[in-house]
Amino acid sequence: MTQDRTTSERVAFIGLDDKAKAALRDLRPLIHKEVGPALTAFYDKVKATPETRKFFKDERHMDSAKARQDSHWSLIAEADFNDTYVQAVLTVGEVHARIGLEPRWYIGGYAVVVDHLIRATIQSFWPRGLMSKGDPAKASEAVSALVKAAMLDMDFGISIYLEAIETERRRLDEVRVENEASQAALVDGLAAALERLAAGDLVGRLTGEVKPQFQKLKDDFNRAIDTLEVAMSRVSSATSGIQAGSDEIGVAADDLSRRTEQQAASLEETAAALDQITATVRRSAADAKQVSEVVAGAKTDAQRSGTVVDQAVAAMGEIETSSREISNIIGVIDEIAFQTNLLALNAGVEAARAGDAGRGFAVVAQEVRALAQRSADAAREIKTLIGASTAQVAAGVGLVGQTGEALRGIVGKVAEIDSLILQISASSEEQATGLAQVNTAVNQMDQVTQQNAAMVEQTTAATHSLKDQTAELADLVGAFTVGQRGEAGSGRRPAARTPAAPPARSPQPARPMSRPGATARPATRVIPSSSAAVQQEWEEF
Template structure:
């Protein structure tokens, strides 16, 4: 159906005949005079309505639209309704559809403009009185022609608006179908590639031809899979290295655990032996101290004995002097006895001469002589005894002197022994202090070794867990098909043979002078807390 036929059909149906066209042309002066005012009223409402005001950028834009509408109304007033009119109305309808102006707004605009023009036509053509010029029938025909033109223009605008929307819908549907077909093609290719990728084939690529809008998706997918392939190849190589290193670490950790256990047992025995040595040295130091005290007492006693011997030597010297004096006195007594004996002898001689008168005196003289002889004999005996005693006293003085010399030598030696024992006591005390410090350090080393043993056990357990997880990682990595050239059988891992470790000796249950060793569980818990804090 041609546009001429469509416009003819519409004008015929609405009754826009030559008479109506002529009546419409007669309204050209009124339309030219009033259309500006009508459009001004319309755009006044547009300015105050936010929904319609948003279609115009500024006042210049609104003035330009008003000018085009005035030109369009001039075409309507001609009443030709030719192809130019149809093209103008189509352009208006398509513009309304493109900018999204709904029909309710320009129907309202037709109402505002039509109201103003109808009132103007009635005001200009309706008779004002009985004698006034004017024909109500002609005014009615003019208003009818104007309304038909308005509705014809409105009909075209709405029809073209709907036609444009329908064409746009069809175009969008066609584009959507074409896009859906292209998407289905890409989704099919992508599904195949993802299926291969899900099965572990990292060599899957989007190889089919795709349209330009999905070419970036294809390139990005291929690039991402290629990067994933490279990453998995790198992970595979690194995993092999990790597995080998983990195996070596596991063997070394086991060896270290055994050695640490042996070291802990040996260190504990060493600490126990050192405790015993420390106790022995302390007892030796105490014995040396007691010996020092005993020697000091012996020195004092020897010095006191030396003084007593000196006093004895002095007393013996005095006794020797007294003996000499007694000897002198005895000599005097012996002389007296000798003289007395001579006198008694002389008295006997004189008594004999005297005869009977001297007999009594002779007896006395005889007795005196006998007494003098006995006195002389006694004096001789006493002198002999005094001489013997003097010799014995001299021997005793000599022996006592030698004893004094020996005691002085003993005192000197005892002093030397006392000094040596004092030095031994000081050295023993220093050794006891040093051994105590060494014992404390060894006990600390034992505790640290126990903690190290617990840490080594945890490290060994973590190493075995890491080894198991690494094996699982290797198995997962080997499930992928990559571009790397992989050997059919992995290279056997070189294991480090652990050094032979002697079985640890039995550990003593309690060391003298030390507390019982902490249990493994408590040591492990303490070590775990220290490690977490670290």
Template sequence: MKIKTQFIALASATGVVMAGLVVSLWEYAGAADDVTRAYDQKYQSYVLADGFRQSSDDLTRMVRTYAETGDPAFKDQYNAVIEIRNGTRPRPEGYERIYWDFVAGGVAKPRPDGPAVSLHDLMKQAGFTDEEFGLLDEAGKRSDALIKLETEAMTLVDNAATLGPQAREKATRMLNSPDYHKFKANVMQPVDTFFEKMEARTQSVIDEANGRAGLCWTLIVTAMSALALMFSIVGYVTFRRIIGGMSRLGASMGLVADGQLDTEIVLARNNDEIGDMGKALEVFRQSAIANRRLEEEAVEGRKRAEAERIAMQEKAEADAAERLRVATSGLAAGLKRLAAGDLAFQIDEIFAPDFEPLRHDFNQSVAQLATTLSDISNAISTLDNGTREIAAGTDDLSKRTEQQAASLEETAAALDEITVNVANSSKRTEEARSVAGQANHAAAQSAEVVSYAEEAMRKIEESAQQISNIIGVIDEIAFQTNLLALNAGVEAARAGEAGKGFAVVAQEVRELAQRSAQAAKEIKELIHNSSTEVDNGVKLVRDAGSALKTISGFIIEINTHMESIATSAKEQSVGLAEVNTAVNAMDQTTQQNAAMVEESNAASNTLATEAVRLRDLVGRFRLAGMPAAKAASGQAARPQASPARTLGRKVAAAFSGNAALDTRAEWQEF
């Protein structure tokens, strides 16, 4: 598979995982909103249910206060509580907070009125179920006896002017009797069950929302794990295929540059971009092998030609010695013409029979010498053509070597820039890892601070509980004091005029006890509310601590990934530096090869010059039929394939042919 295709596939898979992560985060945000709404619903439901219970306590307190004091304002407040609960009277704003205690303290209207809406309608809007409304209806049915008793007590108080002081005392005893408490407990039993049902319903909604949030969180963790796996695969592919392939390719280039051509380029078998570069290097290696083989064949050809020349020279010397021996009989004229370089003649004069063989031998020697020089002339023509072809091929090879050296120089410069960029990326990764470590340290300090805050909130909660216990003791003391003052007032009334002063004192003590009880109750309610808020604060602090621990875990994981990325970047930088060194070495080798080709080109030109000079020397002899011989030799020399021409064709096929064009383009691209 191509590296580009593999990276496209990995990028597509990473994009899908990223999309899944975004969708999971979106769903998790929605689930978190559902959890928040569920908690809000639970809180609103609890406020309404507690308001129902609080209204029952307010009714009990008001009817008792009316029985003890006879103040009609408490009766009006009693009726107002019922009307507000039934929705026949406007509901004050913030009614779930403290209201009637402010009214009892002398504040006519603590807060402005809101719309008139019944408690039943508010509960219906808050999502209370039919089963819960059935429990409230059951409590309403059971409250008939309690309402009847409270009505009788208020009737006695209303007729106290006619019935006498004993009527208010009787009403007070009725409202504090065991029957009254029994009726009240009977009414509150379905209300308590109503609280259990409401708590179970709201908690189930919260658990369901938390379940969805947990599922979304699991999907987020899965997507992040898959994303980390994708990054690991990308790093593996980068290190294994690209960096490893480039390293092996650089080693192969070094072997080729050193002239070790027997080692096969294994990367040429790969079907990817590195494999394409390996194929180009394999073509270069095969061309170098062919070039070496052609050079060896040319050396062997020169050796054979030299041996033939020596053999021919020895034969010519023997023939010349023989002709000289024959010429000693007296061929002065022929020797003069021979000395003048005229080989296109024959001795036609017939010598004496004793010298006739000498004439024939002389004529034959002249003819043989003319033939030999003609062959030498033809060989010189062939040598001239081959030398020119070698010079032309060497010139082309020199130009291509210069182009290759320039391409390698540009490649070395590009690798230098890539090495610098990878080093900069490694440096930035180190800085990011340092920042992640600082963030982890800050998160750990924040978690420690949150733990201290949680411990402080717990101590505050314990102190509030102790204060609540103390206030309960004070409430009981005030209640007992109130009973004692009531008994003292009864005894003073029985004493008549003698106990009137004591009755006034008892009444003052009773009022102080009632005020103490009322203040203790208000403080207890405040302590209760404070404990509730402290509980909420402890829960929020714990949630904040859990969130900080989760964030710390994520920062540690991110720091681990950053360390892995930094290590990979360092390894990439080292690998690119090695590739850069190998390419620089190839550049130097190519420059040396270019210089050597220049020297070969100069030697070929010198050889061609010497061939021309040798032709000029042979041209001084006049041979029979020279024009025809030259033409024939020229026609025969053109189709002849010399070793130099063969070398030129093979080099051109390796570097300039149709199949080699793509390879050279790939090499230049590399």
């Protein structure tokens, strides 16, 4: 009854009386004809506009909506604004509210359709020719009825849209109030639990009933407290082990520091000794090089002496050859003297045969014979001397040859000595280079050892700082109260280990040595971290 009264009031207020309804009914053929093209123009705009295109899945969806709007305009053209019409309009408004269609698109779409229908209406009442007359009064009544019907339809649609929005707003307000009450209760419980947590109580939990949307928050908080309780129990259990480990590390770091200092001193001594050895080897290499040069000079002199001996041997050979030739010539002279003696003997015989006539010739023959005899004697003496000289020359040649062989042997030995000296010199240089590299490596090791010593000092200081921080952590953890769940989660506490005693040894004081290349390095100072860092790490945890 209320809806009927509201509809009647709207129809009466907008001016849709019987005359206007009759004019609207007269437009039914035109509306049936023109509403299709009008809707086509409207959906062309819908397709071209992304904001309206998103409300439709595909072309079939648009065609279905277009068909329903065509039927709705047929219902409007009947001008019978009854319950069927009102229900159809309500359905359209509810759909628009549900899909979130803004009124501007709804009104704009109506403008496109009504514009087309008004133009068609005016054209239908326009004069057709010179003899026909238009009827402005009917045209205005028809346009007025069409506009009023469209405005009434938009009034219903937008009203339903606004009513749906208002209904949704009231529902959301009720949900908001209910959620705020539930949220306030949850916040109160959470505040109380956080207050207990701030006091170090890890036993309290959120136990009250909450809305489903807050159930995850409640479960997450309780699970976080469970995890924190177990973690604190494990931290408390591990603190004793950390303390024992830090004690062992401290003892080992102190022992390592002393050993590192001794090692640094030993390396300094080793480096100094290597410096001396390197200098000695370099001097030996220089001496070997000088010896090599002297031996090379002796080798050159021996080679020249060998050349001179070879020349002397050649000269002796020539002398020996000349002696043999002279001996041969002396033999010829001796033969000539022998023949001359025979001729003189024959001449004496012939002179004796001649008697007195040959006496003078006999004297001459006697003199010639005597001369031949002296020549033979002289030739024999010379031959004897030549033979002795030849023997002596042969002996000299042999001695000179032996001297040459000895000199060649000396040259070979000197060459071998020179080669060995060169090898010794090269080896000495290689040893000097190797020792220099070893010395450099030892110096680097010394530097690394010094750095290690500084790092060990840092480690020792850090270990003592760790012990202090561990004690502070134990005090912080002890301020929390945990239940049986935390104790069960932590398991059995590890037994504290007794720090290992350092091995027995005879420490020797480090003796600093001054050596080339060794530079003093200041020890790095370690600043222990403050308890604020521990507190910050705990807050992050």
